[in-house]
Amino acid sequence: MTSPPDQGCPALDTSGLSLHAQASQLRSSGPAVRVTLPGGVIAWAVTRHEVIKRLAADARISRDPVRHWPGRLDVPDGWPLAAVTFQQNFFNAYGSEHRTLRGRVAPSFSPRRVAAMRPLIRRTAEQLARRLAASRPGTVVDLRGAFALPLTMTVICDLFGVPDAQRQSLGTAIDGAANTSLGPEESRAVQADIAARLDELVAYKRAHPGPDLTSDLLMPAEGEQVLTEETLKGTLFLMIGAGFETTVHLITSAVHAVLSEPAHLSELRSGKVGWPDIVEETLRHEGPIMYLPLRYAVADVDLGEGVVVRQGEPVLFGFAAAGRDPQRHPEEADRFDPLRADKGHLAFGFGPHFCLGAHLARTEAETALEVLFSHLPRLSLADPDAVPERLPTFILNGLGRLPVVPLPAAGAAGGAPT
C-alpha cells in the first residue's frame, strides 16, 4: 500500500497500463506538472520533448539526492523507488563526481568496443533463434522470456563476468527494483535481495577475477581511485540493470510492432525500411524507459507558463513521452511508422547522463531482429487481437510477455524476412 495521492497532484500510473495516456494529459497541462509518487512523495513530471532536452543539459538540475534533495530524509521505509534513487553510482551523482566515475567505464562502451562485441551478440541470438525454430509446430512461446531476455542478459553478464549460476537470481532481484507497484514489505524484501545478490557477485569476482568489467572495477588501474564497497555494488547494479532491463523491451516492443502490422514486414522485404529504421521508430514510439527517478533542482528554475520548480524539489523526465510529443512530431506522433523521415526521440536521454549503452543497445536490437526474422520468417503473434501484458512500473515501458508462434521456413536466410 502507498499513501493516497496528494490533493490536486495525480498519482503517477504505477501499473504501467496507461503510461502514454497519462503522459499525454500531463504534457498538455504544462511544462512540468506535480504528480504523486509511491509513498506520497511529490515530484514534477516533465513530458515535453523540448523541456526535457533543455533541463537534461541544465546544471541547475542534479541527480544527486544526498547533496540536492532534503526531502530524501522524509521518504518512508520500504519506498519502492529507493533502490534506483539511492544506490551509490555515477547515475546518482552530479558534476565532477559524475564525470570521474562515468569516465571509468565509458571507454568499454565506445563504438569500437561495441563493434567487437557483435560476433558474440550474433552467436547468442542465433542459438536462441535456432532453439525457437526447433519448437513443435504451433507451440506458443513467450518471445520476451525465450529470446529477448536471455540475449540481453547473456551480453551484459558476459561483459561483467557474472557466473552462470548467479544470472537468474541477479536478474530477478533487479527486476524487483523497477516494480513501482510494490508495498513497503515487498520493497524491503527486494532491496535485501539486491544487496545479497550484489554481495554474492562481488565475493565471487574477488575470488575469481577474470577479463571482465567487474574485475576491472575491483582492480583500479594506476591513478584510479579504489571504489568504496557501496559505490562498487551501486555501479554493478546500474550497469547490469541498465544493460538488460531496457534493451529487452526495445527488442520485444519492436517485434510486437512489426508483427502487428503486415505492411511493416512487406516494407522490410522490399528494402523500403531496414532494421535500424524499426529500432529507431521503436525507440521513438515505445521508448523502453518512461520515468527514471529522480532529479532535484539545485536552484529555482522558471519554466514559464507560471511554473517554477523550487530548489530542492524532485523532478522526473518522461523519456518515452518525449517521442510522442505532438509539438516535436506533428504528424501522428502516436502511430508506429518506420517510414517517417524524422524519428527524433530522447529514449537514451540527453546531456551529461546520456545513455552510456546506446551503441550497445542499438547493436543488440538490430542484430537480434535481423537474426530472429531470418531464422523465423513466418513468426506471428499468438493472438493478434490480444493486448499484451504490461509490466507494473512507470520506470520501464514494456511488455511482461509476448506470446508468439515461431514457424520456421526451410532454407530461409538473409537479413530481411523472406
Ligand code: HEM
Ligand atoms: C534500449 C536500451 C536502453 C535505453 C532506452 C536506455 C535509456 C537510458 C536513459 C534514458 C538514460 C539517461 C538517464 C537519465 O538521464 O536520467 C540512460 C543512462 C544510462 N544507461 Fe542506458 N539505456 C539503454 C541501454 C543501456 C545499455 C545496454 C547499457 C549498458 C550497460 C546502459 C547503460 C546506461 C548507463 C550506465 C547510464 C547512466 C549514464 C550516466 O548517468 O552518466 N543503457 N539510459
